Amino acid sequence: MQSSSIKDLNDLCGVDRLVHIFLDLISYNTQACNDSAMIPSSAGQLRLGAHILAMLQDLHLQATQTKEGVIICKVEASKGYENAKHLCLLAHLDTACDCSGENIKASLVKNYKGEGIKLANGLILDHSISFNLQKHVGDDIIVTDGSTLLGADDKAGISILLLLLENLVTSDIKHGPLTIVFSVDEEIGKSCNYIDVQALNCDFAVTIDGTALGELDIATFNAMSAKLKVKGKSIHTAVAYKKMINANDVLVEFLNNLPYDQRAQTTLGLEGFYHVVSMQSNMQEANAYILLRDFDKDKLIERQQFLEQLKTVFNSRYKDCIDITYTMQYENMAKVLQANPQIVDLCKKAYEQAKVEVIENYVRGGTDGSNLSNRGLPCPNIFTGALNCHGPYECLIVQAFHKAYDVVLNLVQNVAVTTKG
Numbered sequence: 223m224q225s226s227s228i229k230d231l232n233d234l235c236g237v238d239r240l241v242h243i244f245l246d247l248i249s250y251n252t253q254a255c256n257d258s259a260m261i262p263s264s265a266g267q268l269r270l271g272a273h274i275l276a277m278l279q280d281l282h283l284q285a286t287q288t289k290e291g292v293i294i295c296k297v298e299a300s301k302g303y304e305n306a307k308h309l310c311l312l313a314h315l316d317t318a319c320d321c322s323g324e325n326i327k328a329s330l331v332k333n334y335k336g337e338g339i340k341l342a343n344g345l346i347l348d349h350s351i352s353f354n355l356q357k358h359v360g361d362d363i364i365v366t367d368g369s370t371l372l373g374a375d376d377k378a379g380i381s382i383l384l385l386l387l388e389n390l391v392t393s394d395i396k397h398g399p400l401t402i403v404f405s406v407d408e409e410i411g412k413s414c415n416y417i418d419v420q421a422l423n424c425d426f427a428v429t430i431d432g433t434a435l436g437e438l439d440i441a442t443f444n445a446m447s448a449k450l451k452v453k454g455k456s457i458h459t460a461v462a463y464k465k466m467i468n469a470n471d472v473l474v475e476f477l478n479n480l481p482y483d484q485r486a487q488t489t490l491g492l493e494g495f496y497h498v499v500s501m502q503s504n505m506q507e508a509n510a511y512i513l514l515r516d517f518d519k520d521k522l523i524e525r526q527q528f529l530e531q532l533k534t535v536f537n538s539r540y541k542d543c544i545d546i547t548y549t550m551q552y553e554n555m556a557k558v559l560q561a562n563p564q565i566v567d568l569c570k571k572a573y574e575q576a577k578v579e580v581i582e583n584y585v586r587g588g589t590d591g592s593n594l595s596n597r598g599l600p601c602p603n604i605f606t607g608a609l610n611c612h613g614p615y616e617c618l619i620v621q622a623f624h625k626a627y628d629v630v631l632n633l634v635q636n637v638a639v640t641t642k643g
């Protein structure tokens with residue numbers, strides 16, 4: 223069993239600028255909040271945004287924070303590269319709702335030996351959590367203390383973009399026109415509502431929001447959410463016979479009709495699913511929040527139709543007690559990228575130059591690129607080196623993190639050189 227050290231991380235932080243930036247960013251709690259009426263959904267995102275804005279202004283870059291909290295930074299092209307294609311790079315400020323992002327205590331596993339890693343609170347991170355760990359024997363890994371997530375999703379992406387901007391300002395790296403976007407509320411599927419694709423005026427984009435070394439995300443789920451409400455009929459239990467409609471019972475009965483072999487925990491690869499995220503229920507009223515996911519758009523619609531058929535059955539059984547509202551969250555980016563292959567080809571070349579093997583990946587989730595691609599801005603997703611995101615086992619492979627930086631830097635230069643005309 224291997225353990226981690228805070229001192230080793232502090233030592234690395236002193237000599238590794240990318241890690242230094244990352245540790246600064248994860249000191250801000252930017253957990254998104256599903257039930258918030260605020261935009262963005264948490265104040266921490268605004269605070270981190272303001273901090274980043276100040277960093278960009280220190281670099282004399284032209285950057286603004288929109289009223290929704292999105293940071294947009296415009297970088298003029300190097301001389302002679304003004305006509306190159308306009309690349310947009312994005313990462314998101316928020317962290318997942320599933321796990322606390324407050325008071326993150328990171329530490330470093332130096333020279334990973336391939337055995338289990340004992341986190342400070344006793345949790346064991348090993349290959350049963352992530353088979354990818356085995357590929358990183360000899361690497362250094364930033365881990366949590368087991369009580370929070372790490373925030374590498376997506377502060378690793380933000381760190382890469384901030385270091386890129388620092389290096390563009392202080393060196394003569396050739397680049398075309400660039401727009402860097404730090405989005406908000408990606409984890410609750412709202413980020414693209416606050417991004418005006420037309421106003422960005424870019425030719426293509428890349429999100430730095432992936433996970434394992436080498437992955438290049440070129441397809442995502444189609445995603446819909448369903449809010450299900452059951453109205454009960456409350457009657458004293460003494461005289462409830464054939465009169466009471468117990469909303470608790472109806473909700474449980476309804477959810478039991480979702481096929482168990484089509485849940486997140488029972489599906490893999492290209493299979494879609496139903497996922498019950500939350501329930502609040504009492505006898506009078508019961509609510510459930512359900513995610514519908516499928517790579518095939520027609521199959522996603524079939525999932526919606528299945529819920530509607532169940533609703534019809536239940537409403538005739540229990541006197542119109544069920545109502546469902548649906549929201550389309552994002553669409554698969556694959557078709558858009560197949561029709562606009564240039565940005566994917568430029569990414570692949572950047573991987574090759576960084577000596578990173580390309581692993582084309584179908585994401586069982588979404589990225590900002592899912593929406594952006596379908597709104598006219600083709601946008602694949604690049605790895606960051608983070609693993610096991612959204613929970614206490616989240617970790618960041620330092621060497622992969624640096625490779626991700628190299629890939630992004632190569633990409634920026636490739637776009638400039640290849641498309642300057």
Ligand SMILES: [Zn+2]
Binds near residue numbers: 431
């Ligand atoms: Zn992310």
